[in-house]
Amino acid sequence: xxxxxxxxxxxxxxxxxxxxxxxxxxxxxxxxxxxxxxxxxxxxxxxxxxxxxxxxxxxxxxxxxxxxxxxxxxxxxxxxxxxxxxxxxxxxxxxxxxxxxxxxxxxxxxxxxxxxxxxxxxxxxxxxxxxxxxxxxxxxxxxxxxxxxxxxxxxxxxxxxxxxxxxxxxxxxxxxxxxxxxxxxxxxxxxxxxxxxxxxxxxxxxxxxxxxxxxxxxxxxx
Amino acid sequence: xxxxxxxxxxxxxxxxxxxxxxxxxxxxxxxxxxxxxxxxxxxxxxxxxxxxxxxxxxxxxxxxxxxxxxxxxxxxxxxxxxxxxxxxxxxxxxxxxxxxxxxxxxxxxxxxxxxxxxxxxxxxxxxxxxxxxxxxxxxxxxxxxxxxxxxxxxxxxxxxxxxxxxxxxxxxxxxxxxxxxxxxxxxxxxxxxxxxxxxxxxxxxxxxxxxxxxxxxxxxxx
Numbered sequence: 291x292x293x294x295x296x297x298x299x300x301x302x303x304x305x306x307x308x309x310x311x312x313x314x315x316x317x318x319x320x321x322x323x324x325x326x327x328x329x330x331x332x333x334x335x336x337x338x339x340x341x342x343x344x345x346x347x348x349x350x351x352x353x354x355x356x357x358x359x360x361x362x363x364x365x366x367x368x369x370x371x372x373x374x375x376x377x378x379x380x381x382x383x384x385x386x387x388x389x390x391x392x393x394x395x396x397x398x399x400x401x402x403x404x405x406x407x408x409x410x411x412x413x414x415x416x417x418x419x420x421x422x423x424x425x426x427x428x429x430x431x432x433x434x435x436x437x438x439x440x441x442x443x444x445x446x447x448x449x450x451x452x453x454x455x456x457x458x459x460x461x462x463x464x465x466x467x468x469x470x471x472x473x474x475x476x477x478x479x480x481x482x483x484x485x486x487x488x489x490x491x492x493x494x495x496x497x498x499x500x501x502x503x504x505x506x507x508x509x510x511x512x
Numbered sequence: 513x514x515x516x517x518x519x520x521x522x523x524x525x526x527x528x529x530x531x532x533x534x535x536x537x538x539x540x541x542x543x544x545x546x547x548x549x550x551x552x553x554x555x556x557x558x559x560x561x562x563x564x565x566x567x568x569x570x571x572x573x574x575x576x577x578x579x580x581x582x583x584x585x586x587x588x589x590x591x592x593x594x595x596x597x598x599x600x601x602x603x604x605x606x607x608x609x610x611x612x613x614x615x616x617x618x619x620x621x622x623x624x625x626x627x628x629x630x631x632x633x634x635x636x637x638x639x640x641x642x643x644x645x646x647x648x649x650x651x652x653x654x655x656x657x658x659x660x661x662x663x664x665x666x667x668x669x670x671x672x673x674x675x676x677x678x679x680x681x682x683x684x685x686x687x688x689x690x691x692x693x694x695x696x697x698x699x700x701x702x703x704x705x706x707x708x709x710x711x712x713x714x715x716x717x718x719x720x721x722x723x724x725x726x727x728x729x730x731x732x733x734x
Contacts, residue, residue: 298712301712301715301716302708302712304711304712304715305574305612305705305707305708305712306703306705306708308711309690309692309705309707309708310531313691313692316602326545330692331692333605368712368714368715369715369719370711370714373605374593374714374717376710378516382609383605383606383608383609383666384605384606386605387604387605387606387609387654388706390605391706391707394706394707394710395712399711399714427591436706437717438710438713438717440642440710441636444613445546456529457676459716461717462713462714462717463713464709464710464713468531469535470531470532470535470552470553472514476718478713478716480709480713482530482704482709483527484610484613484616484704485531485613485619486524486527486528486531486661487686488527488592488616488621488662488686489522489527489530489576489592489619489621490523490524490526490527490590490702491580491591491684491685491686491700491702492590492591492596492621493523493526493589493590493591493702494523494684494700495591495596495659495660495683496683497591497700498576506686509652510571
């Protein structure tokens with residue numbers, strides 16, 4: 291299998307390429323060079339060419355990438371050309387924000403069911419989704435062919451929810467709780483931790499305080 | 513400057529190490545080997561040793577890393593040993609979830625001010641923070657020495673908010689809107705896009721559907 295050699299870092303850049311290519315398509319741009327793509331994304335063009343070359347020969351020398359074709363190919367690589375149903379557990383503020391998040395809407399990935407342990411929330415609906423009790427999780431995962439579970443519960447409850455997702459037959463989990471989940475090897479987990487984004491951003495803050503910020507800091511971007 | 517050689521991928525792993533080391537410390541673990549750390553984090557131990565070696569000689573052969581010492585060192589590298597004040601614009605569901613997110617509380621990074629363009633929201637408070645009108649942003653950034661801005665507004669408003677943050681003197685931005693922001697080179701931007709996490713997860717879904725999932729899929733984790 292070709293995929294075995296491809297690092298997670300490469301896979302995580304594909305959605306970023308996809309998002310930008312869609313913006314280009316909306317602006318009716320037909321082709322883009324790796325140079326222009328790299329400049330927009332603050333990435334080395336050679337890196338972009340190398341990333342995409344793992345999956346196929348998509349560009350043409352002197353012309354660049356056909357925007358529509360590359361969108362189609364990346365969607366295929368990411369399996370976004372098939373419908374992927376997602377369930378979310380934890381109907382709090384974050385869960386509601388995710389359900390309403392428009393970024394998913396253009397693709398075949400949809401949150402089709404929402405669950406919560408607290409009956410008070412179960413009376414409510416988010417978007418067009420009635421919040422369901424946890425007891426219905428397994429049945430819903432099977433009935434709706436749900437392949438990915440999203441966890442937006444507090445840290446202390448996250449492992450228990452992960453266990454329920456695994457038991458229900460989910461194949462991958464996106465975890466927003468700041469804990470490391472233990473799951474069987476056949477279930478893939480990504481942790482979306484806000485503090486990772488924020489703490490890694492702090493690293494790039496100028497050392498010297500605001501008064502001595504200069505344009506030299508641009509070299510930190512590479 | 514030593515930092516110039518260090519890739520963003522390395523920097524982004526530091527908060528992950530930090531989170532895990534804190535868990536170990538809570539469990540009263542005193543030392544940890546890169547092997548054990550790697551196993552927990554699903555990372556190659558050599559990768560962990562290499563990442564940390566960029567910043568110093570923290571481990572001891574045959575013993576591993578002193579947990580408390582390494583926590584202290586990573587906090588220093590990430591500049592989390594100084595107080596870093598953060599402002600958030602966009603008091604919707606996601607903004608509220610972030611303000612209430614406990615992951616920041618153990619460190620010196622704090623959301624100290626919240627802003628929103630809609631007066632209806634400004635009457636409300638999140639945690640102990642009164643939501644303020646956008647007109648107060650610049651003054652508040654200066655008065656409270658705010659160095660990082662978080663954007664949780666809809667995509668169409670995000671660039672405008674980024675401009676306001678830059679104008680106010682913020683040095684880094686964490687953007688949750690699914691757009692690529694244009695900012696001057698001295699301002700660092702990280703985009704926290706849910707779809708990146710979710711779409712890259714889809715890549716790892718078994719191709720063949722649920723019925724033929726086998727343990728072979730564990731090799732995808734490397």
